Amino acid sequence: MNTGTTPPALQLSGLHAWYGEAQVLHGIDLELAPGQVAALLGRNGAGRTTTLRAILGLVGRRGSIRIDGVETSACPTHRIAHHGIGYCPEERGIFASLDCEENLLLPPAVGAGRRGRKGRNGRNGDAGRGRHDGSDGSGGSGPAGMSLDEIYALFPNLRERRASPGTRLSGGEQQMLAIARVLRTGAHILLLDEISEGLAPVIVQALARLIDTLKRKGYTILMVEQNFRFAAPLADRFFVMEQGRIVDRFESGALASRAETLAGMLAV
Amino acid sequence: MTLFGLPMAALAGQLLLGVVNGAFYATLSLGLAIIFGLLNVINFAHGAFFMLGAMAAWMGQAYLGMGYWTALLCVPLAVAAVGMLVERLLLQRLYGLDHLYGLLLTLGLTLVMEGVLRSLYGVSGLPYSPPASLARAVDLGFMVLPLYRAWVIAASLAACLFTWAVIEKTRLGSYMRAATENTPLVRAFGVNVPMMITLTYGFGVGLAGFAGVLAAPVMQVSPLMGQQIIVTVFAVVVIGGMGSILGAIVTGLALGLVEAMVKVYYPEAANTAVFAIMALVLLLRPAGLFGKEN
Amino acid sequence: MSLRTKNMALVVALCLFAAAPHVGVYPIFALKLLCFALFAASFNLLIGYTGLLSFGHAAFFGGAAYATGYAMKAWQLPTELGIAFGVAAGTLLGAVVGALAIRRKGIYFAMVTLALAQMFYFVCLQAPFTGGEDGLQGVPRGRLLGLLDMRPDVAAYYAVGAIVLAAFWLIARIVDSPFGRLLVAVRENEPRAVSLGYDVDRLKLLAFVLSAALAGLAGSLKTVVLGFATLTDVAWMMSGSVVLMTLVGGMGTLAGPFVGAFVVVLLENRLGEAGDWLAGATGVRAFAEIGQSITTVIGLVFILCVMLFRRGLVGELARLLPERTSRTSLPGPAGPGASVPEHR
Numbered sequence: 001m002n003t004g005t006t007p008p009a010l011q012l013s014g015l016h017a018w019y020g021e022a023q024v025l026h027g028i029d030l031e032l033a034p035g036q037v038a039a040l041l042g043r044n045g046a047g048r049t050t051t052l053r054a055i056l057g058l059v060g061r062r063g064s065i066r067i068d069g070v071e072t073s074a075c076p077t078h079r080i081a082h083h084g085i086g087y088c089p090e091e092r093g094i095f096a097s098l099d100c101e102e103n104l105l106l107p108p109a110v111g112a113g114r115r116g117r118k119g120r121n122g123r124n125g126d127a128g129r130g131r132h133d134g135s136d137g138s139g140g141s142g143p144a145g146m147s148l149d150e151i152y153a154l155f156p157n158l159r160e161r162r163a164s165p166g167t168r169l170s171g172g173e174q175q176m177l178a179i180a181r182v183l184r185t186g187a188h189i190l191l192l193d194e195i196s197e198g199l200a201p202v203i204v205q206a207l208a209r210l211i212d213t214l215k216r217k218g219y220t221i222l223m224v225e226q227n228f229r230f231a232a233p234l235a236d237r238f239f240v241m242e243q244g245r246i247v248d249r250f251e252s253g254a255l256a257s258r259a260e261t262l263a264g265m266l267a268v
Numbered sequence: 269m270t271l272f273g274l275p276m277a278a279l280a281g282q283l284l285l286g287v288v289n290g291a292f293y294a295t296l297s298l299g300l301a302i303i304f305g306l307l308n309v310i311n312f313a314h315g316a317f318f319m320l321g322a323m324a325a326w327m328g329q330a331y332l333g334m335g336y337w338t339a340l341l342c343v344p345l346a347v348a349a350v351g352m353l354v355e356r357l358l359l360q361r362l363y364g365l366d367h368l369y370g371l372l373l374t375l376g377l378t379l380v381m382e383g384v385l386r387s388l389y390g391v392s393g394l395p396y397s398p399p400a401s402l403a404r405a406v407d408l409g410f411m412v413l414p415l416y417r418a419w420v421i422a423a424s425l426a427a428c429l430f431t432w433a434v435i436e437k438t439r440l441g442s443y444m445r446a447a448t449e450n451t452p453l454v455r456a457f458g459v460n461v462p463m464m465i466t467l468t469y470g471f472g473v474g475l476a477g478f479a480g481v482l483a484a485p486v487m488q489v490s491p492l493m494g495q496q497i498i499v500t501v502f503a504v505v506v507i508g509g510m511g512s513i514l515g516a517i518v519t520g521l522a523l524g525l526v527e528a529m530v531k532v533y534y535p536e537a538a539n540t541a542v543f544a545i546m547a548l549v550l551l552l553r554p555a556g557l558f559g560k561e562n
Numbered sequence: 563m564s565l566r567t568k569n570m571a572l573v574v575a576l577c578l579f580a581a582a583p584h585v586g587v588y589p590i591f592a593l594k595l596l597c598f599a600l601f602a603a604s605f606n607l608l609i610g611y612t613g614l615l616s617f618g619h620a621a622f623f624g625g626a627a628y629a630t631g632y633a634m635k636a637w638q639l640p641t642e643l644g645i646a647f648g649v650a651a652g653t654l655l656g657a658v659v660g661a662l663a664i665r666r667k668g669i670y671f672a673m674v675t676l677a678l679a680q681m682f683y684f685v686c687l688q689a690p691f692t693g694g695e696d697g698l699q700g701v702p703r704g705r706l707l708g709l710l711d712m713r714p715d716v717a718a719y720y721a722v723g724a725i726v727l728a729a730f731w732l733i734a735r736i737v738d739s740p741f742g743r744l745l746v747a748v749r750e751n752e753p754r755a756v757s758l759g760y761d762v763d764r765l766k767l768l769a770f771v772l773s774a775a776l777a778g779l780a781g782s783l784k785t786v787v788l789g790f791a792t793l794t795d796v797a798w799m800m801s802g803s804v805v806l807m808t809l810v811g812g813m814g815t816l817a818g819p820f821v822g823a824f825v826v827v828l829l830e831n832r833l834g835e836a837g838d839w840l841a842g843a844t845g846v847r848a849f850a851e852i853g854q855s856i857t858t859v860i861g862l863v864f865i866l867c868v869m870l871f872r873r874g875l876v877g878e879l880a881r882l883l884p885e886r887t888s889r890t891s892l893p894g895p896a897g898p899g900a901s902v903p904e905h906r
Binding site: 304310358361362365367368369371372373375376377378379380381382383384386387499502503505506536539540543544546547550551554 | 609615662663665666668669670672673674676677678680681684685687688798802805809855856857858859860861862863864865867868869872
């Protein structure tokens with residue numbers, strides 16, 4: 001699929017995953033070229049969220065996971081983000097004991113371009129004493145991590161609410177916050193889990209425009225989406241999951257011809 | 269002049285002692301709360317680390333001629349180092365299990381620490397004098413203020429407020445607060461949470477060790493010191509609730525004062541006063557006075 | 563283990579029990595063992611099956627010990643009434659502590675029980691009828707049911723043994739009953755039990771009071787057997803001991819408490835000798851020193867058990883035996899165990 005010299009941004013081979021004793025993924029093979037957007041479709045319980053969590057090492061796993069060609073399946077979780085991954089979990093994960101701006105500043109810089117200085121040892125990733133203000137975006141091969149000002153320019157309502165406790169924000173604002181904070185880190189591969197869920201149509205449209213902007217800036221995005229109409233215009237590639245396996249995969253061009261079978265597979 | 273039937277000077281003196289005790293309760297319950305928040309472990313060994321701090325100060329003086337101020341600086345660091353070793357080697361392996369095991373492990377640690385020191389030094393108090401610069405009293409008119417005790421209160425409060433500031437106002441503190449709420453997500457963001465946990469445990473017990481050095485000149489330095497104070501500190505934590513840092517500080521101080529008052533007017537009940545209050549709080553407000561527990 | 567094997571094991575155990583005094587087992591040691599085995603079993607009912615860690619069980623054990631001691635010494639009550647009085651005291655204490663402690667969940671519960679037990683310790687320290695630091699001494703053994711003179715050790719052994727066996731049988735019946743299964747359900751998934759409509763707090767309180775009553779029985783018997791009740795019986799070290807016994811023996815198993823009590827009582831009694839022997843055998847003097855310090859050794863045993871040996875002796879043994887042919891009616895030796903998923 002890829003043209004040779006650049007490794008895939010994300011490559012899963014034979015990925016099995018467990019929650020405790022229960023096996024949830026039974027051999028996932030998945031590939032994303034840099035700058036591609038893929039949608040992970042399927043019914044609830046198919047294992048889509050688990051796939052994202054497996055990439056991050058949040059569940060027991062076995063198999064190969066390569067990020068930009070680097071094998072990370074043996075990495076502890078806190079090292080994986082530093083390969084340039086930004087994660088928006090399904091429950092949004094906004095911290096109640098932090099205010100909006102603290103939430104925004106929380107994830108440490110993981111920009112790929114800084115790998116020589118920062119990414120490897122993760123020292124700048126934790127014990128800083130308040131001097132990191134996000135102006136240290138990554139340079140290098142991926143899109144630059146945004147500075148705080150750029151973030152606020154893109155999400156003006158977050159600037160207004162910067163001192164509010166994280167959970168006092170509305171659902172839409174929380175979702176924006178969840179995305180904004182990973183954009184600040186300089187991550188160039190985004191894992192988005194059900195970002196359109198439970199939001200008003202106006203907000204969903206704004207989100208779609210945002211994802212489109214990110215796509216044009218060159219981000220690689222893997223998104224789990226229940227809302228097919230949200231995902232369809234954005235994704236280059238589709239994977240359909242069922243019971244922990246990928247049962248279908250196709251490019252956006254083939255969407256029209258797949259529409260009917262897809263409707264059947266996704267029907268609840 | 270008398271107040272509530274007691275000469276002012278005597279009453280003030282007793283209250284001062286109460287505030288001193290309260291300062292210890294505050295510092296220790298703060299350390300306990302921090303450790304519990306992030307590690308989800310009730311550190312039964314907290315009293316033992318307190319005792320270790322005092323014993324180390326004494327040992328430093330007896331074997332190395334170490335002065336008080338040096339001890340105040342070095343001993344908490346040494347105690348923190350021991351704590352971090354314990355966390356790395358032992359506690360870390362228990363995180364996936366029921367809370368019970370963390371408590372039992374720290375209980376075992378307490379017994380070992382106490383037992384070893386007891387067989388080496390017996391149970392009678394070891395002498396440790398306050399530093400010369402503070403070994404005097406100031407006459408304030410309505411009472412005589414021993415300088416050292418005033419120092420204990422000031423230093424404890426400073427340590428507690430410093431801790432509060434780190435947790436509430438710094439980036440590191442925001443990592444800790446976030447990790448307390450949702451550890452896996454903070455790890456997924458790339459924060460080295462295991463290291464943070466080790467450091468937190470070290471800091472918590474280092475705080476206990478710091479309190480121990482402060483306590484050495486005013487309490488009987490003996491291997492039994494920790495045992496005597498830990499259960500009261502547990503009661504303080506139950507009364508205050510573990511959700512709030514300022515809550516732990518305020519509750520500790522207040523209970524020290526209450527205990528002192530009870531000792532003045534109804535000495536037989538002094539030992540049980542804190543527990544009786546705990547029983548009352550459990551009946552009326554089970555989450556604790558400042559508790560955020562659901 | 564099939565039912566047949568279990569019954570056979572039971573019969574063998576009973577024979578051993580009956581024969582013990584006649585083959586040279588020191589009766590006082592055996593009696594002490596019986597009392598502590600019952601104490602550990604009462605604790606195990608709470609932690610192994612209900613999943614509640616009580617850190618102040620000494621209050622019920624010691625409280626009943628004092629009550630029985632006082633009743634038999636000062637009021638000259640016959641043995642069975644003295645024991646009944648002690649059990650009543652333990653039960654009452656259990657109800658009070660339980661009612662207060664249940665208000666907090668999880669690990670707070672343990673802290674509350676510890677604090678309340680400590681309060682009780684101070685009360686016992688200062689109360690006039692407990693004899694303070696000296697304790698209640700010289701408690702007579704009396705006559706059981708007006709028939710059996712309890713003074714000869716062998717007589718006491720059989721009488722106490724019968725009572726303890728009956729208590730163990732009672733515990734087995736409780737564990738096996740619908741109530742017992744409910745307790746396990748609460749331990750494994752409390753929110754589920756609540757959503758099914760069970761009054762979980764009441765269940766826990768009931769289990770707590772039952773456990774306290776049995777601990778009280780153990781304490782009463784101990785006073786009758788040894789003739790004294792002291793502050794040691796209500797100290798937190800006693801609470802710690804019973805936790806250790808259950809841990810070493812195996813939480814959530816029926817035989818565990820007995821095995822654990824055996825190990826710990828043996829350890830406490832023979833530690834000095836063992837230390838000296840080890841020092842002699844290895845030439846390392848430190849062993850003799852450590853032998854003097856029960857606290858240190860018990861602490862080490864705790865640490866070892868928690869780190870390496872969580873299932874306890876009986877639990878590990880059960881794992882080595884061939885698979886049970888059918889899921890018997892008893893809940894498995896599950897205790898808070900290695901494969902419980904993390905709740906955060």
